[in-house]
Amino acid sequence: MCGRFTQIQSREAWLSALEGQAERSIAWDEQPIGRYNVAPGSNVLLLNYRDEALHLDPVFWGYAPPWWHKAPLINARVETAAESKMFRPLWQHGRAVVMADGWYEWKRDGAKKQPYYIYQRQHQPLFFAAIGHAPYARQQEKEGFVIVTAASDRGMVDLHDRRPLVLEAQAVSEWLHPDTSTERARELAEEAAMDPQQFHWHPVSRDVGSPRHQQPDLVEEIADPLC
Template identity: 60%
Template sequence: MCGRFAQYRSRDDYFDALGSDDETLVYDPEPVARYNVAPGTRVLLLNMRDEHLHLDPVYWGYGPEWWHKQPLINARSETAPTGRMFKPLWQHGRAVVPADGWFEWKKEGTGKQPFFIYHKTREPLFFAAIGKAPFDKEHGQEGVVIVTAASNRGMVDIHDRRPLVLRADAVAEWLSEETSPERAQQIAEEAALPESAFAWHPVSKKVGNIHNQGKELIEESAEAE
Protein backbone atom coordinates (compact mmCIF):
# COMPACT_ATOMS: atom_id res chain seq x y z
CA MET A 1 0.00 0.00 0.00
CA CYS A 2 1.03 3.64 0.11
CA GLY A 3 0.19 5.48 3.31
CA ARG A 4 2.95 8.07 3.36
CA PHE A 5 5.24 9.54 0.70
CA ALA A 6 7.62 12.39 -0.09
CA GLN A 7 6.97 15.20 -2.57
CA TYR A 8 9.90 17.57 -2.10
CA ARG A 9 11.15 18.64 -5.53
CA SER A 10 9.86 21.69 -7.39
CA ARG A 11 7.09 21.82 -9.98
CA ASP A 12 9.78 22.57 -12.55
CA ASP A 13 11.60 19.32 -11.71
CA TYR A 14 8.48 17.22 -12.19
CA PHE A 15 7.57 18.93 -15.46
CA ASP A 16 11.13 18.55 -16.76
CA ALA A 17 11.09 14.83 -15.94
CA LEU A 18 7.94 14.49 -18.04
CA GLY A 19 9.48 16.38 -20.95
CA SER A 20 6.26 18.34 -21.30
CA ASP A 21 6.05 21.19 -23.81
CA ASP A 22 2.63 22.41 -22.57
CA GLU A 23 3.00 26.20 -22.57
CA THR A 24 0.02 26.64 -20.23
CA LEU A 25 1.81 24.99 -17.29
CA VAL A 26 2.52 27.18 -14.27
CA TYR A 27 6.20 26.72 -13.51
CA ASP A 28 7.73 27.34 -10.09
CA PRO A 29 11.38 26.58 -9.13
CA GLU A 30 10.59 26.67 -5.38
CA PRO A 31 10.82 23.17 -3.83
CA VAL A 32 7.55 21.70 -2.57
CA ALA A 33 9.62 20.48 0.41
CA ARG A 34 7.14 17.94 1.82
CA TYR A 35 9.08 14.98 3.20
CA ASN A 36 6.21 13.30 5.06
CA VAL A 37 2.96 13.59 3.11
CA ALA A 38 0.05 11.99 4.98
CA PRO A 39 -3.52 11.04 4.03
CA GLY A 40 -6.13 13.68 4.75
CA THR A 41 -3.90 16.47 3.45
CA ARG A 42 -3.75 18.09 0.03
CA VAL A 43 -1.20 16.80 -2.46
CA LEU A 44 -0.11 18.23 -5.80
CA LEU A 45 -1.90 16.23 -8.48
CA LEU A 46 -1.19 16.15 -12.22
CA ASN A 47 -4.34 15.96 -14.31
CA MET A 48 -5.63 16.80 -17.77
CA ARG A 49 -8.39 19.35 -18.40
CA ASP A 50 -9.35 20.85 -21.73
CA GLU A 51 -6.37 19.10 -23.35
CA HIS A 52 -3.89 20.83 -21.02
CA LEU A 53 -1.86 19.59 -18.06
CA HIS A 54 -2.65 21.04 -14.63
CA LEU A 55 -1.08 20.59 -11.20
CA ASP A 56 -3.69 21.12 -8.48
CA PRO A 57 -3.71 20.66 -4.69
CA VAL A 58 -6.20 17.85 -4.06
CA TYR A 59 -7.39 16.09 -0.89
CA TRP A 60 -5.73 12.68 -0.46
CA GLY A 61 -8.59 10.33 0.37
CA TYR A 62 -11.88 9.23 -1.13
CA GLY A 63 -15.14 8.80 0.77
CA PRO A 64 -18.40 9.37 -1.14
CA GLU A 65 -21.59 10.23 0.76
CA TRP A 66 -22.72 6.60 1.02
CA TRP A 67 -19.36 5.50 2.45
CA HIS A 68 -19.59 5.61 6.27
CA LYS A 69 -16.00 4.69 7.08
CA GLN A 70 -12.66 6.46 6.95
CA PRO A 71 -11.89 7.74 3.42
CA LEU A 72 -9.89 5.23 1.38
CA ILE A 73 -6.38 6.27 0.30
CA ASN A 74 -5.44 3.45 -2.13
CA ALA A 75 -7.14 1.49 -4.91
CA ARG A 76 -5.96 -1.89 -6.19
CA SER A 77 -5.07 -1.87 -9.87
CA GLU A 78 -6.54 -5.37 -10.22
CA THR A 79 -10.06 -4.35 -9.13
CA ALA A 80 -10.34 -0.56 -9.50
CA PRO A 81 -11.38 -0.60 -13.20
CA THR A 82 -14.49 -2.71 -12.49
CA GLY A 83 -15.40 -2.26 -8.81
CA ARG A 84 -18.40 -0.20 -7.65
CA MET A 85 -16.32 2.30 -5.72
CA PHE A 86 -13.66 3.14 -8.27
CA LYS A 87 -14.96 2.28 -11.77
CA PRO A 88 -16.31 5.84 -12.41
CA LEU A 89 -13.01 7.34 -11.26
CA TRP A 90 -11.00 4.99 -13.48
CA GLN A 91 -13.12 6.08 -16.44
CA HIS A 92 -13.16 9.84 -15.87
CA GLY A 93 -10.74 10.72 -13.07
CA ARG A 94 -7.30 9.38 -13.91
CA ALA A 95 -4.48 11.47 -12.51
CA VAL A 96 -0.85 11.25 -11.39
CA VAL A 97 0.84 12.10 -8.11
CA PRO A 98 4.41 13.30 -8.76
CA ALA A 99 6.61 12.06 -5.92
CA ASP A 100 10.17 11.35 -4.88
CA GLY A 101 9.65 8.15 -2.91
CA TRP A 102 7.35 6.50 -0.41
CA PHE A 103 7.53 4.94 3.04
CA GLU A 104 6.66 1.42 4.14
CA TRP A 105 6.88 -0.18 7.57
CA LYS A 106 8.35 -3.68 8.02
CA LYS A 107 7.69 -5.80 11.08
CA GLU A 108 10.90 -6.43 12.96
CA GLY A 109 10.73 -8.14 16.34
CA THR A 110 8.04 -6.47 18.43
CA GLY A 111 8.07 -3.26 16.42
CA LYS A 112 8.07 -1.87 12.90
CA GLN A 113 10.98 -0.34 10.99
CA PRO A 114 10.17 2.35 8.37
CA PHE A 115 11.90 2.24 5.00
CA PHE A 116 12.14 4.92 2.31
CA ILE A 117 11.75 3.55 -1.24
CA TYR A 118 12.90 5.56 -4.25
CA HIS A 119 14.16 5.25 -7.83
CA LYS A 120 17.71 3.92 -8.04
CA THR A 121 18.75 6.99 -10.02
CA ARG A 122 16.81 9.32 -7.68
CA GLU A 123 14.63 10.54 -10.54
CA PRO A 124 11.05 11.72 -9.87
CA LEU A 125 8.29 9.12 -9.64
CA PHE A 126 4.79 9.29 -11.10
CA PHE A 127 2.17 7.41 -9.05
CA ALA A 128 -0.94 6.38 -10.99
CA ALA A 129 -3.97 7.86 -9.22
CA ILE A 130 -7.73 8.19 -9.66
CA GLY A 131 -10.14 10.65 -8.12
CA LYS A 132 -13.18 12.90 -8.35
CA ALA A 133 -12.80 15.20 -11.36
CA PRO A 134 -12.61 18.04 -12.14
CA PHE A 135 -9.69 18.51 -9.77
CA ASP A 136 -9.89 22.30 -9.68
CA LYS A 137 -13.23 22.05 -7.84
CA GLU A 138 -13.90 21.30 -4.17
CA HIS A 139 -15.46 17.87 -3.56
CA GLY A 140 -15.03 17.52 0.19
CA GLN A 141 -13.71 14.06 1.04
CA GLU A 142 -14.16 12.85 -2.51
CA GLY A 143 -10.55 13.48 -3.43
CA VAL A 144 -7.93 11.16 -4.88
CA VAL A 145 -6.49 7.71 -4.16
CA ILE A 146 -3.17 6.22 -5.22
CA VAL A 147 -3.36 3.08 -7.36
CA THR A 148 -1.37 0.15 -5.99
CA ALA A 149 0.08 -3.05 -7.42
CA ALA A 150 1.40 -6.28 -5.93
CA SER A 151 5.03 -6.27 -4.80
CA ASN A 152 7.35 -8.97 -6.06
CA ARG A 153 10.92 -10.10 -5.52
CA GLY A 154 12.83 -8.37 -2.72
CA MET A 155 10.33 -5.58 -2.18
CA VAL A 156 7.67 -7.99 -0.93
CA ASP A 157 9.85 -8.47 2.16
CA ILE A 158 8.93 -4.92 3.15
CA HIS A 159 5.28 -4.84 2.06
CA ASP A 160 3.06 -6.88 -0.27
CA ARG A 161 1.63 -3.77 -1.99
CA ARG A 162 3.28 -0.73 -3.54
CA PRO A 163 2.29 2.34 -5.57
CA LEU A 164 1.88 1.69 -9.28
CA VAL A 165 4.64 3.92 -10.66
CA LEU A 166 4.27 4.86 -14.33
CA ARG A 167 7.10 5.53 -16.74
CA ALA A 168 7.36 9.23 -17.51
CA ASP A 169 6.66 8.58 -21.20
CA ALA A 170 3.34 6.91 -20.34
CA VAL A 171 1.92 9.70 -18.18
CA ALA A 172 0.41 11.77 -21.00
CA GLU A 173 -1.57 8.85 -22.43
CA TRP A 174 -2.71 7.75 -18.96
CA LEU A 175 -4.05 11.26 -18.32
CA SER A 176 -5.57 11.84 -21.75
CA GLU A 177 -9.33 12.24 -21.85
CA GLU A 178 -9.25 10.28 -25.13
CA THR A 179 -7.71 7.19 -23.50
CA SER A 180 -10.35 4.49 -22.95
CA PRO A 181 -10.66 2.71 -19.58
CA GLU A 182 -9.54 -0.50 -21.31
CA ARG A 183 -6.43 1.16 -22.69
CA ALA A 184 -5.73 2.63 -19.24
CA GLN A 185 -5.69 -0.92 -17.88
CA GLN A 186 -3.11 -1.86 -20.49
CA ILE A 187 -0.98 1.14 -19.56
CA ALA A 188 -1.15 0.16 -15.89
CA GLU A 189 0.11 -3.31 -16.80
CA GLU A 190 2.67 -2.43 -19.46
CA ALA A 191 4.09 0.92 -18.34
CA ALA A 192 4.58 0.33 -14.62
CA LEU A 193 8.15 0.39 -13.37
CA PRO A 194 9.38 -3.01 -12.08
CA GLU A 195 10.73 -3.59 -8.56
CA SER A 196 14.25 -3.67 -10.03
CA ALA A 197 13.98 0.09 -10.70
CA PHE A 198 13.89 0.89 -6.97
CA ALA A 199 16.21 1.02 -3.99
CA TRP A 200 15.37 1.41 -0.30
CA HIS A 201 16.93 1.95 3.09
CA PRO A 202 15.79 2.20 6.72
CA VAL A 203 14.91 5.65 8.03
CA SER A 204 14.17 7.24 11.37
CA LYS A 205 11.00 6.19 13.18
CA LYS A 206 10.27 9.90 13.51
CA VAL A 207 8.52 9.61 10.14
CA GLY A 208 5.68 7.89 11.99
CA ASN A 209 4.65 11.28 13.42
CA ILE A 210 2.90 13.26 10.68
CA HIS A 211 3.97 16.51 12.30
CA ASN A 212 7.63 15.73 11.61
CA GLN A 213 9.01 17.12 8.37
CA GLY A 214 12.48 17.70 6.96
CA LYS A 215 15.10 16.09 4.76
CA GLU A 216 16.44 14.02 7.66
CA LEU A 217 13.32 11.81 7.43
CA ILE A 218 14.44 10.29 4.11
CA GLU A 219 18.08 9.81 5.08
CA GLU A 220 19.38 6.36 5.97
CA SER A 221 19.16 5.71 9.67
CA ALA A 222 21.30 3.61 11.98
CA GLU A 223 18.27 2.83 14.14
CA ALA A 224 17.72 -0.48 12.34
CA GLU A 225 21.26 -1.70 12.88
Protein backbone atom coordinates in the same frame (compact mmCIF):
# COMPACT_ATOMS: atom_id res chain seq x y z
CA MET B 1 0.08 0.02 0.15
CA CYS B 2 1.14 3.64 0.15
CA GLY B 3 0.48 5.63 3.30
CA ARG B 4 3.25 8.25 3.23
CA PHE B 5 5.43 9.70 0.49
CA THR B 6 7.61 12.71 -0.31
CA GLN B 7 7.25 15.67 -2.67
CA ILE B 8 10.61 17.36 -2.14
CA GLN B 9 11.85 18.76 -5.45
CA SER B 10 10.45 21.66 -7.42
CA ARG B 11 7.50 20.98 -9.71
CA GLU B 12 9.87 21.60 -12.63
CA ALA B 13 11.87 18.47 -11.73
CA TRP B 14 8.83 16.37 -12.61
CA LEU B 15 7.43 18.48 -15.44
CA SER B 16 10.75 18.52 -17.27
CA ALA B 17 10.53 14.72 -17.49
CA LEU B 18 7.20 15.16 -19.32
CA GLU B 19 8.39 17.88 -21.67
CA GLY B 20 6.90 17.53 -25.14
CA GLN B 21 4.08 15.20 -24.09
CA ALA B 22 1.36 17.84 -23.66
CA GLU B 23 0.74 21.55 -23.24
CA ARG B 24 0.78 22.76 -19.66
CA SER B 25 -1.32 25.32 -17.85
CA ILE B 26 1.04 25.38 -14.88
CA ALA B 27 3.05 28.37 -13.73
CA TRP B 28 6.82 27.99 -13.83
CA ASP B 29 8.14 27.45 -10.31
CA GLU B 30 11.62 26.25 -9.36
CA GLN B 31 10.97 26.55 -5.62
CA PRO B 32 11.29 23.13 -3.93
CA ILE B 33 7.99 21.82 -2.62
CA GLY B 34 9.83 20.50 0.42
CA ARG B 35 7.27 18.01 1.77
CA TYR B 36 9.19 15.17 3.43
CA ASN B 37 6.21 13.41 4.98
CA VAL B 38 2.97 13.68 2.96
CA ALA B 39 0.14 12.03 4.89
CA PRO B 40 -3.45 11.04 4.02
CA GLY B 41 -6.02 13.72 4.74
CA SER B 42 -3.78 16.51 3.48
CA ASN B 43 -3.98 18.36 0.18
CA VAL B 44 -1.51 17.14 -2.43
CA LEU B 45 -0.45 18.66 -5.75
CA LEU B 46 -2.13 16.35 -8.26
CA LEU B 47 -1.28 16.31 -11.96
CA ASN B 48 -4.34 16.02 -14.23
CA TYR B 49 -5.44 16.78 -17.78
CA ARG B 50 -8.36 19.01 -18.66
CA ASP B 51 -9.13 21.73 -21.21
CA GLU B 52 -6.44 20.19 -23.44
CA ALA B 53 -3.61 20.95 -21.01
CA LEU B 54 -1.83 19.62 -17.94
CA HIS B 55 -2.90 21.16 -14.63
CA LEU B 56 -1.68 20.92 -11.04
CA ASP B 57 -4.34 21.22 -8.35
CA PRO B 58 -4.18 20.83 -4.55
CA VAL B 59 -6.44 17.83 -3.92
CA PHE B 60 -7.47 16.00 -0.74
CA TRP B 61 -5.71 12.65 -0.38
CA GLY B 62 -8.63 10.35 0.39
CA TYR B 63 -11.92 9.35 -1.18
CA ALA B 64 -15.28 8.97 0.53
CA PRO B 65 -18.39 9.44 -1.65
CA PRO B 66 -21.60 10.55 0.10
CA TRP B 67 -22.85 6.97 0.55
CA TRP B 68 -19.58 5.82 2.19
CA HIS B 69 -19.83 6.12 5.98
CA LYS B 70 -16.33 5.02 6.93
CA ALA B 71 -12.95 6.73 6.90
CA PRO B 72 -11.87 7.92 3.43
CA LEU B 73 -9.95 5.33 1.41
CA ILE B 74 -6.43 6.25 0.34
CA ASN B 75 -5.47 3.39 -2.03
CA ALA B 76 -7.13 1.34 -4.78
CA ARG B 77 -5.91 -2.04 -6.04
CA VAL B 78 -5.04 -2.01 -9.72
CA GLU B 79 -6.40 -5.55 -10.06
CA THR B 80 -9.97 -4.49 -9.21
CA ALA B 81 -10.26 -0.69 -9.45
CA ALA B 82 -11.52 -0.53 -13.04
CA GLU B 83 -14.53 -2.74 -12.24
CA SER B 84 -15.39 -1.98 -8.61
CA LYS B 85 -18.49 -0.02 -7.58
CA MET B 86 -16.35 2.40 -5.60
CA PHE B 87 -13.66 3.14 -8.14
CA ARG B 88 -15.00 2.39 -11.64
CA PRO B 89 -16.19 5.99 -12.30
CA LEU B 90 -12.86 7.36 -11.09
CA TRP B 91 -10.90 4.98 -13.33
CA GLN B 92 -12.97 6.06 -16.32
CA HIS B 93 -13.07 9.81 -15.75
CA GLY B 94 -10.64 10.77 -12.98
CA ARG B 95 -7.21 9.39 -13.81
CA ALA B 96 -4.44 11.54 -12.37
CA VAL B 97 -0.81 11.35 -11.29
CA VAL B 98 0.92 12.03 -7.97
CA MET B 99 4.41 13.44 -8.39
CA ALA B 100 6.78 11.93 -5.82
CA ASP B 101 10.43 11.39 -4.97
CA GLY B 102 9.80 8.22 -3.00
CA TRP B 103 7.55 6.65 -0.40
CA TYR B 104 7.75 5.12 3.06
CA GLU B 105 6.87 1.60 4.02
CA TRP B 106 6.91 -0.13 7.39
CA LYS B 107 8.48 -3.57 7.79
CA ARG B 108 6.94 -5.59 10.59
CA ASP B 109 8.88 -8.04 12.76
CA GLY B 110 6.59 -9.24 15.55
CA ALA B 111 5.55 -6.18 17.53
CA LYS B 112 8.26 -4.06 15.94
CA LYS B 113 7.76 -1.89 12.86
CA GLN B 114 10.68 -0.24 11.09
CA PRO B 115 10.05 2.42 8.40
CA TYR B 116 11.98 2.33 5.13
CA TYR B 117 12.30 4.95 2.41
CA ILE B 118 11.92 3.61 -1.14
CA TYR B 119 13.11 5.52 -4.21
CA GLN B 120 14.35 5.07 -7.77
CA ARG B 121 18.01 4.02 -7.79
CA GLN B 122 19.10 7.10 -9.77
CA HIS B 123 16.71 9.33 -7.79
CA GLN B 124 14.56 9.94 -10.85
CA PRO B 125 11.19 11.71 -10.35
CA LEU B 126 8.33 9.27 -9.80
CA PHE B 127 4.79 9.35 -11.14
CA PHE B 128 2.25 7.41 -9.05
CA ALA B 129 -0.92 6.39 -10.89
CA ALA B 130 -3.93 7.89 -9.12
CA ILE B 131 -7.68 8.11 -9.62
CA GLY B 132 -10.14 10.54 -8.10
CA HIS B 133 -13.25 12.66 -8.32
CA ALA B 134 -12.79 15.00 -11.28
CA PRO B 135 -12.85 17.84 -12.19
CA TYR B 136 -10.19 18.55 -9.60
CA ALA B 137 -10.55 22.32 -9.85
CA ARG B 138 -14.00 21.96 -8.20
CA GLN B 139 -13.30 19.48 -5.46
CA GLN B 140 -16.01 18.18 -3.13
CA GLU B 141 -15.22 17.62 0.56
CA LYS B 142 -13.50 14.26 1.11
CA GLU B 143 -14.03 13.28 -2.53
CA GLY B 144 -10.39 13.61 -3.48
CA PHE B 145 -8.11 10.92 -4.87
CA VAL B 146 -6.54 7.56 -4.10
CA ILE B 147 -3.19 6.13 -5.15
CA VAL B 148 -3.35 3.00 -7.29
CA THR B 149 -1.34 0.11 -5.85
CA ALA B 150 0.06 -3.11 -7.29
CA ALA B 151 1.42 -6.31 -5.79
CA SER B 152 5.02 -6.18 -4.67
CA ASP B 153 7.47 -8.74 -5.95
CA ARG B 154 11.14 -9.68 -5.72
CA GLY B 155 12.92 -8.10 -2.75
CA MET B 156 10.35 -5.39 -2.21
CA VAL B 157 7.80 -7.91 -0.96
CA ASP B 158 9.97 -8.30 2.16
CA LEU B 159 8.88 -4.79 3.16
CA HIS B 160 5.19 -4.93 2.19
CA ASP B 161 2.98 -6.93 -0.16
CA ARG B 162 1.69 -3.76 -1.91
CA ARG B 163 3.40 -0.81 -3.56
CA PRO B 164 2.35 2.30 -5.49
CA LEU B 165 1.91 1.73 -9.22
CA VAL B 166 4.70 3.93 -10.60
CA LEU B 167 4.31 4.85 -14.27
CA GLU B 168 7.22 5.40 -16.62
CA ALA B 169 7.40 9.09 -17.58
CA GLN B 170 6.63 8.43 -21.25
CA ALA B 171 3.25 6.89 -20.33
CA VAL B 172 1.96 9.72 -18.14
CA SER B 173 0.27 11.77 -20.86
CA GLU B 174 -1.62 8.79 -22.27
CA TRP B 175 -2.70 7.69 -18.79
CA LEU B 176 -4.10 11.15 -18.11
CA HIS B 177 -5.76 11.82 -21.45
CA PRO B 178 -9.58 11.54 -21.41
CA ASP B 179 -9.56 9.81 -24.80
CA THR B 180 -7.64 6.87 -23.33
CA SER B 181 -10.12 4.03 -22.89
CA THR B 182 -10.67 2.08 -19.70
CA GLU B 183 -9.12 -0.98 -21.31
CA ARG B 184 -6.10 0.96 -22.57
CA ALA B 185 -5.58 2.41 -19.10
CA ARG B 186 -5.54 -1.16 -17.78
CA GLU B 187 -2.88 -2.04 -20.36
CA LEU B 188 -0.78 0.97 -19.38
CA ALA B 189 -0.98 -0.04 -15.73
CA GLU B 190 0.61 -3.34 -16.72
CA GLU B 191 2.92 -2.38 -19.61
CA ALA B 192 4.18 1.01 -18.41
CA ALA B 193 4.72 0.31 -14.72
CA MET B 194 8.26 0.89 -13.50
CA ASP B 195 10.03 -2.40 -12.73
CA PRO B 196 10.62 -3.00 -8.99
CA GLN B 197 14.28 -3.72 -9.79
CA GLN B 198 14.70 0.00 -10.42
CA PHE B 199 14.10 0.79 -6.75
CA HIS B 200 16.33 0.93 -3.71
CA TRP B 201 15.41 1.36 -0.04
CA HIS B 202 16.98 1.96 3.33
CA PRO B 203 15.80 2.22 6.97
CA VAL B 204 14.88 5.68 8.24
CA SER B 205 13.96 7.39 11.48
CA ARG B 206 10.77 6.33 13.21
CA ASP B 207 9.93 10.03 13.43
CA VAL B 208 8.25 9.60 10.05
CA GLY B 209 5.38 7.92 11.89
CA SER B 210 4.06 11.36 12.87
CA PRO B 211 3.02 13.74 10.08
CA ARG B 212 4.07 16.60 12.34
CA HIS B 213 7.65 15.76 11.41
CA GLN B 214 8.69 17.28 8.07
CA GLN B 215 12.46 17.69 8.41
CA PRO B 216 14.88 16.69 5.60
CA ASP B 217 16.64 14.06 7.71
CA LEU B 218 13.52 11.87 7.59
CA VAL B 219 14.77 10.38 4.30
CA GLU B 220 18.32 9.75 5.52
CA GLU B 221 19.50 6.22 6.25
CA ILE B 222 19.88 5.24 9.90
CA ALA B 223 22.41 2.77 11.27
CA ASP B 224 20.27 1.10 13.97
CA PRO B 225 17.02 -0.23 12.47
CA LEU B 226 14.66 -2.16 14.72
CA CYS B 227 14.46 -5.12 12.35
